[in-house]
Amino acid sequence: MAVKVITPGLSTSVQDLGRPGYCHLGIPLSGGMDRFALRVANMLVGNDEGAAVLEAVFMGPELEFTAPATVAVTGGDLPPKLNGDERAGWEAFAVKAGDRLSFGFLKSGARAYIAVSGGIDVPVKLGSRSTYTLGALGGFQGRAIQAGDELPVGAAAGSARGAVPAELRRMPGNPAELRMLPGLYWHRITAESGQRFFADTWKVAPEADRIGYRFKGGTPLDFVPRTQPFGAGSDPSNIVDACYPYGSIQVPGGTEPIVLHRDAVSGGGYMMVGTVISADMDLIGQLQPHSPARFVEVSMDEALAARADRQAALARVRAHLGLS
Amino acid sequence: MSIRFTFGGDEHIFAEVSEEMSLEAFFTSLSLTNAVREAGISGVTEICPANASFQIKFDPDRIKPGDLLKELQSMEGAASKSDATLTTRIMEIPVYYQDPWTNETLMRFRERHQDPNSTDIEYAAEINGFKSVDDFIAAHAGSPWFVSMVGFVAGLPFLYQMVERQRQIEVPKYLRPRTDTPKLTVGYGGCFSCIYSVRGAGGYQMFGITPMPIYDPNQEVSYLQDNMCLFKPGDIVKWKPIGRDEYDAALEAVAANTYEPLIRECSFSLKDFNADIDGTNAKLMEVLHGR
Secondary structure (H helix, E strand, O other): OEEEEEEOOOOOEEEOOOOOOOHHHOOOOOOOOOHHHHHHHHHHOOOOOOOOEEEEEOOOOEEEEOOOEEEEEEEEEOOEEEOOEEOOOOEOEEEOOOOEEEEOOOOEEEEEEEEEOOOEOOOOEOOEOOOEOOOOEOOEOOEOOOOOOEEEEOOOOOOOOOEOOHHHOOOOOOOEEEEEEEOOOHHHEOHHHHHHHHHOOEEEEEEEOOOEEEEEOOOOOOEOOOOOOOOOOOOOOEEEEEEOOOOEEEOHHHOOOEEEOOOOOOEEEEOEEEEEOHHHHHHHOOOOOOOEEEEEEOOHHHHHHHHHHHHHHHHHHHHHOOOO | OOOEEEEEOOOEEEEEOOOOOOHHHHHHHHHHHHHHHHHOOOOEEEEEEOOOEEEEEEOOOOOOHHHHHHHHHHHHHHHHHOOOEEEEEEEEEEEEEOOHHHHHHHHHOHHHOOOOOOOHHHHHHHHOOOOOHHHHHHHHOOOOEEEEEEOOOOOOEEEEEOOOHHHOOOEOOOOOOEOOOOOOEEEEEEOEEEEOOOOOOEOOEEEEEOOOOOEOOOOOOHHHOOOOEOOOOOOEEEEEEOOHHHHHHHHHHHHOOOOOOEEEEEEEEHHHHHHOHHHHHHHHHHHHOOO
16 A cells, blocks of 8 residues: 655655654654644544654645545645545545545645554654654655655554544634743843743744744844853854754844744754743644744643643543544 | 753753853763763653753653752762763764865855855954964864764764863854755854754854765665764764865765774773873874874
């Protein structure tokens, strides 16, 4: 069984839940940017939640199946079409050999997850099938898919699982509210500057991808004056190159915050004002350029409560689909 | 040295050993991260030493953030008492300084540079008080360097010059980062040299290029079959200036998969180094060249 790529979409890559454990070698987490949607796509087609799927951004691919399978598309509203007929998202449907899956225009969100029963069966590299494009690691030949590729699919083990209603899904609000824990180098900016950072409404910049999301339109930061430490570099936003947490918010030059995501650089020389909490990282993966967003300060206790909420939301989907 | 601990969201603890770079700070980071690894703390998923800091990634469903923080703080005292010795590797990395490929690239991004009228290495030589580029290259290639961090992108080493601070080379990063850097460029930013393991964006000044792959996701290169990344924090590097002929010959050997990098085991003591820097470096060179 294989999936033939007729057209690849804008940038479609094989992703699973990611490749943790190699930060010390500069190898990022990778994996789906909206892992809630990725897990649910797998549940719908009877896969393990961590099976490899296709992540499409802004524009869908056109695919042809060489054998019967179950397919589901979740995430942003990128309407799937089977042989030209529109199908519902967040719902499993059967495909036959020779069927073609294509997509209409994106209506909301940014990324869709296309799961096929059996999972995309590319080789496991360092514990994951996820594509890390910059390092040409994992996925299908270490890159986004291209026309003519034939993606291997594993043997299906489970059965199709119906649909997930809108109230069990999650998409960012307008403006998106990204909860963050201030910290890291927060002390480098003045108190007034910190207040403005939370008060401002920012906009997603065109530079928004799997590495990170840049935000613009807010007030530049005011730094607490200091003599730059040896080895840090001359700009007040420079630090001695250090690790960057997943979700950390760096502000090069103090102007445009960048939230690092799944394929982030593992470290570098820019100060970070804090970290978007794990519960809200999926939301960033569904933001389009130019959409508004705010950063909302939370405490560690609130971050952990939000994390538990997200786990409860996944548990509700499992219960709805009869998986628990 | 008192470590500043701070949470990076609900999944990371970030520890700043020192605001400024020093070998002492790096050794504290390395010994503490080694201690954390040996402790085998349940719920810790990534342990990442950096230049003068480190980061621990954890699963808060398995260990409470506050409990992990207390555990790390309790290890801090033990690390500062450790005697900063290391059994490690020293390796020679050939560099073709002022090569045509980084030169072509730096010319394309001149408007993002501090000095549009000179090359990166001419600028670095001048602001560091060297009379000529040749003198600058002699200084860059003259002492060994510590791999104080691996990261940014897969397998990229940050290298810290093993000389007294007043002799250390310092250069600013580009005013605005480039969108392109040739693969295997030898770069420089702040007080760190680096080797770009893959082609891509970058903000470090570009001095030259090495023919020797340092990252191979397919694990086909003979010396990268066990580990796809050549470098580990704690490795010691010595640059070897080469010309075009030697560069081309090395590339041919790499293509035939017969290239053999010069790598030797060595030991390093921070105390001995601080007592006699040139003497320690001379001994490291003897080990490297098998004398």
